[in-house]
Amino acid sequence: MPPAAGSALDRAEPFPDAGASRPGAAGRRGTSTGDITLDLQARINSMQASTLDSRxxxxxxxxxxxxxxxxxxxxxxxxxxxxxxxxxxxxxxxxxxxxxxxxxxxxxxxxxxxxxxxxxxxxxxxxxxxxxxxxxxxxxxxxxxxxxxxxxxxxxxxxxxxxxxxxxxxxxxxxxxxxxxxxxxxTLGVAESAWEGLGSGSGHLRAQRMKITATQPSGRLRHAYVGLADLQGTTRETLTTPPRPSAGPASLFEPQLAKSS
Amino acid sequence: MTPPPPAAGTATRTMMLWFPDWPITAALGEHALPADAAFVLVDRGEVFACSPAARQDGVKRGLRIREAQARCTGLVSLPYDPSLDERTFEPVTAAVETIMPGVQVLRPGLCAVRITGPARYYRGEHGAAGVVFQTFAALGLTDLRIGIADGLFAAEQAARATDELDDDVEQLVIIPEGGSPDFLGSYPLDILEQPKLTVLLKRLGIRSLADFAALSASDVRNRFGVEGALAHRRASGLDHRDVVARTPPPHHDAIADFEPPLARIDQLAFAFRTRAGEFVDGLREAGLVCTALQIRLHTESGEVSERRWRHPRWFDADDVVDRVRWQLQGTNASDHGLTSGITRVHIVPETVEDLADHADGLWGTGPDEGIHHGLARVQSMLGHGAVLTGIIAGGRLLADRRVLIPWGDAPTGQAQSAAARVRDRTQPWPGRLPGPAPATVFADPVPAVVVDSRGLPVDVDPRGLMTADPSFFSAGPQDERRAVHSWAGPWPIDERWWDPAGRVLNRFQLVDHSGSAWLLLLEDHAWWVEASYD
Missing domain, CATH: 3.40.50.300 (P-loop containing nucleotide triphosphate hydrolases)
Structure with missing residues (x-):
């Protein structure tokens, strides 16, 4: 199973915010060494890539x-x-x-x-x-x-x-x-969901819009607004959006919302 | 392209064995009916074969079943099963093969033997026929007609000509060598079973086979083509067909007898493993693999459990043992103890295929082989019915539309008759759910509560009107109370009103305030969650 050439560079590295947490780790020094070891172990695990090649x-x-x-x-x-x-x-x-x-x-x-x-x-x-x-x-x-x-x-x-x-x-x-x-x-999840087509005693469910969030172990959060039809691949709308918009949550929020509404 | 004309030559001396009404004989044995029962075998709404008792009342082949029942009250009708005929005729063929070689089965109930050799061995054709009569009398098959003549066609007609004999002991007609043209000459053209040709010949003034045979062969060929020429040769007593003797199939059944009877599944699986290995090895030595087999389990109390198993690839020894185990687990509720000890395990390979068609390629046969191995492993852990594939069937309720089939079973046939619910998906099914399909369809509907703004249960009156608009609901006994954001319904479904098992219910779609959508059913004043759009 040879690694795909060049693909390793594309891998999203976890955010190494080591500097921010070091004082926190130092502040808990009084509790117990076991806790700190576990905490550090968890941090190392979360920053390690689980795969050698990213196929x-x-x-x-x-x-x-x-x-x-x-x-x-x-x-x-x-x-x-x-x-x-x-x-x-x-x-x-x-x-x-x-x-x-x-x-x-x-x-x-x-x-x-x-x-x-x-x-x-x-x-x-x-x-x-x-x-x-x-x-x-x-x-x-x-x-x-x-x-x-x-x-x-x-x-x-x-x-x-x-x-x-x-x-x-x-x-x-x-x-x-x-x-x-x-x-x-x-970890993915639907944070918000809204259905179209249903009234008060009339209509039937037609389409759904969802806000999907993806949380990485490092705590980094990304989200996207998609319709059910996008997930089913019946519309190709999302293909026209840049394949990887900048990861800042604020910049993702506005244009995507305007687009899907 | 037309086939070449048959080479001129003499017809093979043939003995034809005819068992009249074989489907009836087969059905009598299979369904354990009394010999004088009036019953018919029905194929597509018409009588295919009828027993002598039914025939006396005027029932004929080709009658519609209603008319047959009108002519003969107390008529028992059974579905016609062609495979039963073939299965029951197999021992007959085998019995003939024990006394003379080279049997050709034309159809169940009719088989031909090349008689030259046996006639020499049994001192004449009469002697050979006598041996056949004795053999079948010992088997309990007395209604046997034998015709001996030149060629298959003449021999068959000779066998049928036994009807005119008075002799009850040996129904045998022998047409001497070279006598076939004379024998056939008096028959009408209809026995050629070529309706178009027959009609045309009758219009030309030709009424019997003798008249037809008198025409010049080349003229017939020029006027009527190859088919006409072949019919002409048959009419002239020169049958172009030869007796194509079958090769007796090798005996691959595996039988294991247990004395004393085994009462535990694990014991049985252990004891049968060696025999299963021999069974698979025996097939492999013959260059075959088995893809479908039948397992018969005989119990001490005399019951026989019979089931057909298919395999997505082919059976190896472990697979065979697994099938035996699953069959026992299926028939007996308890896990290891059986209600009655197993005395005999009988395995019949139903479909065998050439090993070469299933051989592994040089670099393996791709990922699918791995899939079969992996799934077989899971099946042997959890049981045959635990690994499933799904198909979508027709239906109004979502649970009806999901049909799960054990891995390895065919989507049609056996599984279909077992489920009996695989309905045609292409039919319109008015009342089925519009819009996107929900992702979760509860296998067992979950009880729900729906109330109006005052907290009173919501219901639908007999005229299909709601007592109040739904305001709150909870999907399931442990579920929180959800406020209704939007809703639609009631969508009435009145399934199979003529059937006591039919259902009358109303369907609702509800969206709660968190934006989750639910599909609810109201049946008999009770609310159920059918599905969730989660």
Missing amino acids: CLPTVPALAHILPGGGLQSGGSYTVRNSTTLAMALLAGPSSTGAWCSVIGMPDFSVEAAQGFGINLERLILVPDPGSQWLTVTAALVDVVSIILTRAPDHLAPTEWARLRARLRQRGAALITLGNGKQSDS
């Missing part, structure tokens, strides 16, 4: 520029906080290019909506109820599919997470966890 899986353009590295990284793990729709949109990119996808532990996953996002149902494997064998099943599927969407179990030891993430990196698969993932390369 991108195809990603829906509307989401590509808010993800670190400009798209889903193979070997990466992502958390989607509160939206199955968003998770489906992440699956859609790889699936439309022929990758196998797997959905584990989600008996309520709607295949009809998945098809609406362009997910190839023939290459979509559903394991609705892995029961107590979640980790084994997920690890087995990491070996064979390119991208996995799952609802993580509540109790999973950090060591098991670390082993799973190592397996992901080794196999080049991406993991999308729905819910509260603790360790992931990026």
Whole structure:
């Protein structure tokens, strides 16, 4: 698996704001050395890139520029906080290019909506109820599919997470966890959502606009305003926007809002 | 391109074995019906075959089922299953092959044997036929007609000519060598089974096969082409077809008997593993792989559990053992204990394919092979039905539109009859949901509460009007109270009003103040969350 030439330079480096936190670390010196070690360890982990090469899986353009590295990284793990729709949109990119996808532990996953996002149902494997064998099943599927969407179990030891993430990196698969993932390369969520088409007793749901936020472990936040149709790839509007607008949140806010309204 | 004309030559001396009404015989055995039952086999609404008792009441092939029932009250109708005929005829073919080589099955119920060799061995054609009669009498098949003549066509007609015999013991007609033209000559043209040619010949004043055979072969060929020439040769008793003997299929079934019976699944899986390995190795030595097989499990109490399993690629030994285990787990609720011990496991390969078609390429066969291995591993951990693929079917309710099929099963056929709900998606389905599809469709609907501004439950009266506008709702028992931002409904659905299992419900779309959209159902004064646009 040779690294894609030049792509490593594109990688979004975590923000090294070491200077700002050093006084804070020094101020807590009185508490306990163990805490400080853990704190530093967490900071080191968050600043380390999890992959050696940043091979991108195809990603829906509307989401590509808010993800670190400009798209889903193979070997990466992502958390989607509160939206199955968003998770489906992440699956859609790889699936439309022929990758196998797997959905584990989600008996309520709607295949009809998945098809609406362009997910190839023939290459979509559903394991609705892995029961107590979640980790084994997920690890087995990491070996064979390119991208996995799952609802993580509540109790999973950090060591098991670390082993799973190592397996992901080794196999080049991406993991999308729905819910509260603790360790992931990026946490996405729908911060605001508005539906069109519904009145007071009339009409039906037609379109949705969402504000999607992506939080990196370093605390860096990016967001984008997208419509449901952008995620489904039915409009190519987002392609006309610069692929990577400057990361300042304030500059992103105004023009995007004007555009989508 | 027209095929070359048949080479001139003599027809092969042929013995034809005819079992009249084979579909009836097969169905009698399969459904354990009494021999004098009046029943018919129905194919596409018409009678395909009828039992002797039904025939006495005037039921004929080709009647519509209603008319057949009118003629014969108490008529039992069963669906016609062509594969049953073939399956039950297989032992017959095998029985013939034990006494004389080279059997050609023309269709279930009719098979031909080249008689020259057996006639020499059994001292004459009469002797050979006698041996066949004895063999089948021992098997319990007494209604057997035999015709011996030159060529397949003449032999078949000879077998059918046994109807006119009075002899109840041996229904046998032998046309001496060279006598076929004379024998066939008196038959009408219809037996050629070429309706167009027959009509034309009748208009030309030709009424019997003898008249037709009297025409010059070259004239017939010039006027009627190759098909006409072939029919002419048949009418002249010179059948161009030869008996194409089948190669008896090798016996690949795997049978394992357990004495004493095994009562635990893990015991059985362990005990059967070796036999499964031999089964797969045996196929492989023959250059074959099995892609579909049938497993029959005989229990101590005499029950037989039978199921067909398909494999996305081909079975190896572990896969076979897994299927046996899943079949047992499926039929028995408890995890390891069986209600009755297993005495015999019988595995029949249903579809075998050439190993070369499934061989791995030099650099492997790509990622799909890995997929099959990986999913087979998960299936052996969780069971056959735990790894699924989805298809979208027709329906109004979203849960009906999602059909999940175990990995490896075909989307049609067996899975379809099991689910029985795979409905056509291309139909219009009035009342289905407009707009984007919700991402979460609850497999089990979640109870919800919808109230108006005064806190009273909202309902829909019999005339389809709402008692009040919804103001607050909670999706699920543990859910917070959400204020309704906008809503639409009620959209009535009256599914299958003629069916007691049909449902009458009203559908609503609601958007709460946080901007999340929900799809709610109101059925029988109770609210349910059908789906969430999360």
